[in-house]
Amino acid sequence: MRVTGSATLHAPVEQVYAALNDPAVLVRTIPGCERLERAGEDAYKMPLHAGVASVRGTYAGDVRIADQRPPHGFVLKASGAGAPGTVSADVQVQLAPGDDGSTVLSYDADAVVGGMIGGVGQRMLAGVATRTADQFFAAVDAVLTGAAPITEAPPAGVAAPAAARYKPASVASQTFPSGSDAIALRKASVAPSGMATLVTWPLRSR
Numbered sequence: 001m002r003v004t005g006s007a008t009l010h011a012p013v014e015q016v017y018a019a020l021n022d023p024a025v026l027v028r029t030i031p032g033c034e035r036l037e038r039a040g041e042d043a044y045k046m047p048l049h050a051g052v053a054s055v056r057g058t059y060a061g062d063v064r065i066a067d068q069r070p071p072h073g074f075v076l077k078a079s080g081a082g083a084p085g086t087v088s089a090d091v092q093v094q095l096a097p098g099d100d101g102s103t104v105l106s107y108d109a110d111a112v113v114g115g116m117i118g119g120v121g122q123r124m125l126a127g128v129a130t131r132t133a134d135q136f137f138a139a140v141d142a143v144l145t146g147a148a149p150i151t152e153a154p155p156a157g158v159a160a161p162a163a164a165r166y167k168p169a170s171v172a173s174q175t176f177p178s179g180s181d182a183i184a185l186r187k188a189s190v191a192p193s194g195m196a197t198l199v200t201w202p203l204r205s206r
Helices: 013-020 023-029 122-145
Strands: 002-009 035-040 043-052 055-069 073-082 085-097 103-114 184-186
Touching: 002 122, 013 023, 013 085, 013 103, 013 122, 023 035, 023 043, 023 122, 043 073, 043 122, 103 122
Parallel strands: none
Antiparallel strands: 002 103, 035 043, 035 184, 043 055, 055 073, 073 085, 085 103
């Protein structure tokens, strides 16, 4: 199954590239992902709650970022397995400057689907994949513009800080050990107003 599309993100190319390679951003923007563990250089493991139509469940997912060409693009290699079936995908991501300092992102995904989820029609799978990709990019754009800042929820009775645009350097100082000592990043409640914090995500599953 092949899925292609594009999105406009309201930040410069360099900033968009950094955000898409930032685990602190990914764990907060991939719908259905509540935890992200580093499994090696540019490689992560994550449990995903995902589904299409009535075929839903939890997948053990693996994601690796390869063929990096900063800040112009990379290849996202994703796979996962769960009770509903298996999915593996290679996603070519390209970034190009847009108008007024924005970035035009285009993607070309080649996916192989098996198990029960493979019994769903390809037209339905492609349609759901496109819609949820749009949700993901909208969430990333919200982080980039400051509508959904990378901050933990404040304690009760404490006012939330003013929204700030994403700054790659603010995450660069964090460390994410690999192997058995990996630190799991957990999704924080930072979804923009009007969006659910957790949304099922039928992509990146095997």
